[in-house]
Amino acid sequence: MSNNITITFPDGNTKSVEKGISGFELASQISKSLAKESVAIKIDEKICDLSLPLNNDCKVVIIKRENAEALDIIRHDCAHVMAEAVQSLYPGTQVTIGPSIENGFYYDFARKEPFTIADLPKIEKKMHDIINNGEKFTREVWSRSEAIKFFKDKGEEYKVELIQELNSEEEISIYKQGEWLDLCRGPHMNNTKQIGRGFKLMKVAGAYWRGDSKNVMLTRIYGTAWRNEKELESYLKQIEEAEKRDHRKLGKEMNLFHFQEEAPGAVFWHPKGWKLFQSLINYMRLRQDRAGYVETNTPDLLDKSLWEASGHWEKFGDNMFTTDPKEEKVFAIKPMNCPGAVEVYKQGLKSYRDLPLRMSEFGKVHRYEPSGALHGLMRVRAFTQDDAHIFCTEDQITEESKTVCDLILSIYKDFGFDDVRIKFSDRPEKRVGDDVVWDKAEEALRLAMEATGLEYTLNPGEGAFYGPKLEFVLRDAIGRDWQCGTLQVDLNLPERLGATYVDEDGQKIAPVMLHRALFGSLERFTGILIEHYAGHLPLWLSPSQIVVATITSETDNYAFEVKDKLIENNLRTEIDIRNEKIGYKIREHSNSKIPIILAVGKKESEDRTVSIRRIGSSDTKIMKLEELINSLQKESLSPIE
Numbered sequence: 001m002s003n004n005i006t007i008t009f010p011d012g013n014t015k016s017v018e019k020g021i022s023g024f025e026l027a028s029q030i031s032k033s034l035a036k037e038s039v040a041i042k043i044d045e046k047i048c049d050l051s052l053p054l055n056n057d058c059k060v061v062i063i064k065r066e067n068a069e070a071l072d073i074i075r076h077d078c079a080h081v082m083a084e085a086v087q088s089l090y091p092g093t094q095v096t097i098g099p100s101i102e103n104g105f106y107y108d109f110a111r112k113e114p115f116t117i118a119d120l121p122k123i124e125k126k127m128h129d130i131i132n133n134g135e136k137f138t139r140e141v142w143s144r145s146e147a148i149k150f151f152k153d154k155g156e157e158y159k160v161e162l163i164q165e166l167n168s169e170e171e172i173s174i175y176k177q178g179e180w181l182d183l184c185r186g187p188h189m190n191n192t193k194q195i196g197r198g199f200k201l202m203k204v205a206g207a208y209w210r211g212d213s214k215n216v217m218l219t220r221i222y223g224t225a226w227r228n229e230k231e232l233e234s235y236l237k238q239i240e241e242a243e244k245r246d247h248r249k250l251g252k253e254m255n256l257f258h259f260q261e262e263a264p265g266a267v268f269w270h271p272k273g274w275k276l277f278q279s280l281i282n283y284m285r286l287r288q289d290r291a292g293y294v295e296t297n298t299p300d301l302l303d304k305s306l307w308e309a310s311g312h313w314e315k316f317g318d319n320m321f322t323t324d325p326k327e328e329k330v331f332a333i334k335p336m337n338c339p340g341a342v343e344v345y346k347q348g349l350k351s352y353r354d355l356p357l358r359m360s361e362f363g364k365v366h367r368y369e370p371s372g373a374l375h376g377l378m379r380v381r382a383f384t385q386d387d388a389h390i391f392c393t394e395d396q397i398t399e400e401s402k403t404v405c406d407l408i409l410s411i412y413k414d415f416g417f418d419d420v421r422i423k424f425s426d427r428p429e430k431r432v433g434d435d436v437v438w439d440k441a442e443e444a445l446r447l448a449m450e451a452t453g454l455e456y457t458l459n460p461g462e463g464a465f466y467g468p469k470l471e472f473v474l475r476d477a478i479g480r481d482w483q484c485g486t487l488q489v490d491l492n493l494p495e496r497l498g499a500t501y502v503d504e505d506g507q508k509i510a511p512v513m514l515h516r517a518l519f520g521s522l523e524r525f526t527g528i529l530i531e532h533y534a535g536h537l538p539l540w541l542s543p544s545q546i547v548v549a550t551i552t553s554e555t556d557n558y559a560f561e562v563k564d565k566l567i568e569n570n571l572r573t574e575i576d577i578r579n580e581k582i583g584y585k586i587r588e589h590s591n592s593k594i595p596i597i598l599a600v601g602k603k604e605s606e607d608r609t610v611s612i613r614r615i616g617s618s619d620t621k622i623m624k625l626e627e628l629i630n631s632l633q634k635e636s637l638s639p640i641e
Helices: 023-030 032-037 068-089 117-133 144-154 157-165 229-245 247-253 271-290 304-310 312-319 338-345 394-414 435-452 522-532 553-568 582-591 602-607 625-633
Strands: 004-008 014-018 038-043 046-048 058-064 104-110 137-142 172-177 180-183 199-208 217-225 301-303 331-333 357-366 382-392 420-425 469-475 481-490 512-521 546-550 573-576 596-600 609-614 621-624
Touching: 014 023, 023 032, 023 038, 023 058, 032 038, 032 058, 038 068, 058 068, 068 104, 068 117, 068 172, 068 180, 068 217, 117 199, 137 144, 144 157, 144 172, 157 180, 199 229, 217 229, 229 247, 229 522, 247 522, 271 357, 271 382, 271 394, 271 512, 271 522, 301 304, 304 312, 304 331, 304 338, 338 357, 338 382, 338 512, 382 394, 382 522, 394 420, 394 435, 394 469, 394 481, 394 512, 420 435, 435 469, 435 481, 481 522, 512 522, 546 553, 546 582, 553 573, 553 596, 553 602, 553 625, 582 596, 596 602, 602 609, 609 625, 621 625
Parallel strands: 004 058, 546 573, 546 596
Antiparallel strands: 004 014, 038 046, 038 058, 104 217, 137 172, 172 180, 199 217, 301 331, 357 382, 382 512, 420 469, 469 481, 481 512, 596 609, 609 621
8 A cells, every 4th residue: 555645736736745745845845945835735625734634635725824814813812912911911811712803802801800001012912022032833632621620720711611511522633832722623823923023902892702791701802913014014004094094983973873872783874964965866766767666665564474484584683673573473673674675575476577677675664773882883783775676587687686786886986995895605504495506596596697708706605595596795994895786586485485586487477586776875975985985075965065164254244145156056055254364164074074265355245256176175276166167067067977
């Protein structure tokens, strides 16, 4: 029997090596530089430690520090080092759960006295010391009884609970770095020194054990980690810029909206904010009208039986707001618009000649979100969806999907989003419908994507519970990604709710239902827009486009004349005739992000002119009023007008 195995590399080349060779030894055989740069190995699509022996023929990818997969490992290692630092500095602290997350990592700690932000510099310094020591990461497999005894003796009750809940057949893997260890599946790099210096502890927060509010409150320490200090610095600058752009702060400065405890997760729109919100709806309504949609509106409150029939009750029941029944029936405030759309479709007999039928709705929906998860306009309990449901035949899926993709990308471009990524999400673990139906739906959506010619990435297992979907991700001005629009193919819901059409053979069959949202949540999209533009919205979107500010009270009458003339020409205009210095007025209105400030004094009144200042510019320009109106009329219109 041969003692060799065959390794297949991503480019298709193969290499015969001795059985039992480690990933690090394999990398070393290829080149010393590769071994130095490597942090892990992917064996048949599973990322593993470089120390793992290779005992069978397999496909292998050596993961270098520069590879995207390396970041998760760096962050995971960093979390372990943080946990060691905490237990070294604060004996008696229990370590619970600590994963890598987007942009960083965290660990939850159990301690009588919760950590504060003031503790972070001390912990961070200790982490640097541990990293500089270059302790080797090693993996050990323990018996269940051995692991339970160890952590019990150490006073780690949370670890004991985790071990006891593991499947009896699951391997108990322990990772050590020097003398410190933790329960962990891995993988890890070779040693702590490979983490580098590109990390920083960011904040502390409270977190319930296992995310359950019935459990004890722990302290969560968040950190960020990157491949190098340059990436860290870039991320910290992005965070700083994001704080400046925070829509909650800007919303207050611009007098757009507010939140209060009496209505958690629901927006109180101020006049200017509501004007912006309605501008989005009006724009979308016009785009949809031109694209052949008919607008509907469905009830906010629907009988529980309809949600059971649709499958939403089983999937979303815990997140739905329901009535305390004064009658025998239980009603739920809709968390989505889909069942209502089907009920509208079902009114009257439909023929294949009526399809595709594109039905839109600006529907207000409510979903329970934990209070700790609420975040301004970005995460709310009550929001408006620019929903549409396209009822079509199977033969029409490709063309309709292509049309939706073209529409959505065109709309994003109008709002200044040119960098859009598309993700293809297939069947989740919890779903409705037979696999045969899912096979058909996924294949139809794949064909549609191929027909568009657009690039997309796979997002396995993240489809809706009733069908696969496309997710449209916008990249904003400072490089952050926002998932907004979706397109979903649904071969389940119409049949579950009894929707049919008569085909060419006179048979009643269930239509395909395409679920489509472009903004997604209008509230969230508004927040994204505010942050993308840092409050400096394009003129056509600005709820207040112009303010006319007087230099002296002598020009009040002329200021009102200018204001009235601008309003007559559909330019949203305010007036400021307060007895304040013009410099003060300009600063105040600039802080409110009004795009154009017109200063009028004695000379402007006499010459029938205005002095123009654009937000963000210190330059002024003198123009005749009629000339100004002509120059602004086109700029003030939406791209579709």
